[in-house]
Amino acid sequence: MSARARRPLALAAAVATAAALGATALATVGASTAAAAEVPLSGYELTWGIKQSYRTYVTGFAAGTFTPADGATQAADNGAFTFVDGTGTYDSTAHTLDLGFKGSLSIVSKAHGFDISLSDVKFDSAATEITADVTKNGTTTDDVPLATVTVTRAMTDMATTLTAQAADVLGSASYEGAAGDPLTVVQKTASQSPSPSASTSASPSPSPSTSTSASPSQSASPTPSASSSSSASTSASPSPSGSEAATEGEIAYGTLDWGVKQSFRTYVVDGVAQGKITASDGATQATDNGVFTFPDASGSYDTDAGTLAASFEGEVNFKGHEDNGTYGLDLTLSDLKAELDGGSGELTADVDSLGEKSEDVVLAKLKAKSTELTVTDDVITLDDVTATLTEAGAEAFGGFYPTGTELDPVDLAVAVSEDAELPEGDGESGSGGTGGSSGTSGTTGGTTGGTGTTGSTTGGVSGSLASTGSEVPVGALGVAAAVTVAAGAGVVVAVRRRRTV
Template identity: 75%
Template sequence: MSATTRRPLALAAAVATAVALGATALATTAASNASAAEIPLSGYELTWGIKQSYRAYVTGMAAGTFTPADGATQAADNGAFTFTEGTGAYDSTSHTLALGFKGSLKIASTLHGFELALSDVRFDSRTAKITADVTKSGTTQDDVPLADVTVTREMTDMATRLTPEAATVLGSAGYSGAAGDPLTVVEKKTASPSPSASPSTSASATPSTSASPSPSASASTSASPSPSQSTSESASPSASPSGTSTAAPVSGDITDGTLGWGVKQSFRTYVVDGVAKGAITTSDGATQAAGNGVFTFADGSGTYDTDAETLSAAFAGAVNFKGHEDNGTYGLDLTLSDLRATIDNGTGELTADVESLGETSDGVVLADLTTDAADLTAVNDVITLSDVTAKLTAAGAKAFGDFYETGAELDPVDLSVAVAEGAELPGGDGGSDSTGGSSGSSGSTGGSSGTTGSTGSTTGGTGLTTDGVTGGLASTGAGVPVGALGTAAAVTVAAGAGVVLAVRRRRTDA
């Protein structure tokens, strides 16, 4: 295996702190002895979730499992994976580092017939890639590039983009080029309360102008939880219209209305960009926002009573999810229509007629609804409820083939209904961002069907998108990346040891 090459990475502002540990000698030694360019590193952790929508697919529709081992762990609630005991080297000449990590991850689904394992996960700031050894069907392939990384000075929440090789590993061409989960590489600090507890402060004080152009700015958004992604992509109106209340009747008939709901973001991704390799089609007045976004159902009708805090509304439109095609037969063919929302003092239900593989069930209660709104109030003759929490019912879980557990949180619901003829609904019916017809995995646009490809357009909970796949930082002098030089390494090199440590190669045990 050829030695790992390196490219420039950012330098740390932590040099000031390292002075107390003897880093002055380090700078002197590095400047006078180019042969002692590599500084040994140890005690690092790498955290990466691959892609949130992929994790949701594995544990949801595929009814599969993630099994970390050999020191790797997974965060609660099907979260990201952490690989530990990272060792390697920092090159003070090229200002790069390369690290290999302990831990393995088995991914398996009996239902969808796949099993694979990742081990020897490595990060190289010069090549700006995450690699791993991949075992599938009893065969192991070494150093498979899984993602390109937008490297930042702090090495936290770095944007990633999945490679074509990763798409092959994950079983869907739709993952190629798609935004992955953010990557964080940090030194695992020991519990020694000393003056050196301030590196994070000095790191944050580093002028942001020395960071890579645009990726690091976008990386800071990656920490937002996935529910906010579903909320932000919704085309529905905001919660609190600025208008003043009118003297609308206390109760009466709903004259018009819209309901915005994405069902579940990970499910949309699974159908269009995942292994289902299918399409989503709206009809009968329903529309879908661009980029495989949420759905809007229109022509609301029903009744309301603001004194009793009750509302019951039905909406026109249908949405069909179709995938897993085999010689013209589909393993997934699900249609939701005749959506109805009821609210009674802050709680309620979302129902729909469900047709699955030719069998129809009317009035299925898909979700239990909860709203934070204190009361139902008509503003300019419109009642608006936004970000209504929707949780899957037992009947809803059955409608989705029991791939999601009862109580799973679905996309939030946005609701606007007019209580007087001519009342103007907020601009939440799709507008210029919505597309009728279908969203498919083909990537085509045009024709009367309004088909739009959405490969790579959906990020699973990270909120990260970036045009670039690499982005090292310029050198700023004799120093090391933030968090890159452990105390032991600093002392060793400052003492003149001049240790050159090769990057740890793969472990023999998969």
């Protein structure tokens, strides 16, 4: 394993002092300085879903199973995994912690021929990584680094990035560098050892503001949630300018960012479909087969009623499985509309599949983080709106994903005045980014091709049907099975009929 830069985590002064001394350390008069620096920790839990689209792939396409054991559990509806009874040490000098957890996870698919087991999961805040013992093909490798972690003070919902080793374990090189599910590490069972909280600061000594927030009374809390929730609520509060804007009116302009589903994009361009994605009429796609941006929003909003109805320009076409100039997959999405009422709503589009067009198909149910709409600097911004595939959407995509599949999240940014400026999105991740074409590559369309066929970098694609930030390990799919899955039985029949004619 290559050497990794160790990034110390600055903790609040009161917490660090309490951890360094501890009730036990105070009672040990002859303890050395080195011994006092490491304080035992216990009663922790680690929750991590690896990657949502991978879970969907295993239980969907691969017809496989996840089986937690030895104390590990999985959340309902094919959710994240929790490993328990975490124990380890807190280094009060470096302000880092190292924890190991009980529980194992078996991942099996007879259809796609894999049998993987994860155990002895560990979280090291100094190395900023998650490791596990991995058993694959009958061979066990200890302490395999599965993901790097962006460690935070609260240690909840920490961003993760899958490693090259994880890509090997999961069966697809496309997972290397991909965003994994968020990681949460919390203390569930109280002990004499205080529960240290992490910080993004690299300074070994806390800043004055940090010291102030970590008062002695707060350091007695068994979890880090007290201090973290305070800072989170402050940053998430809307700008006062929101109350000064008009409460209802017409949308001046805006954008919708949506990747459809990352695994679908990967399948079309880099998978056995060996196809291409073409965006046009103003729609653009982020670099590296990223998410799509649909521009020129029009419609209306009412912040008092919590309603928004917006239509967007642009279209995107997916082609794949070419046979003598005929495509088994030929799908176009256009005229996207997003409607929200009290935080819930629908995403619709006109769908053209193999020349047969259906208008205003409800592709996904939408669920925003809040039931309210807030205007800030004359812009309504909605990030990470959950999109869940409907029955009509599943049919529109030929059964590629089952009804209820979570697609890429939707990001909306609409201006309520002509002078407003939209926030810029990153336009690069599978989860998308709010913003206009500035967050994408190109402005007027373009083509993303399969291996060796990448077209113009201008423009982009609007995709659908991919779990947030995940790729299907297409190498595990047989060509025949992949054609059936990607195009659906109905699409295959349609191709045959057209050839007959």
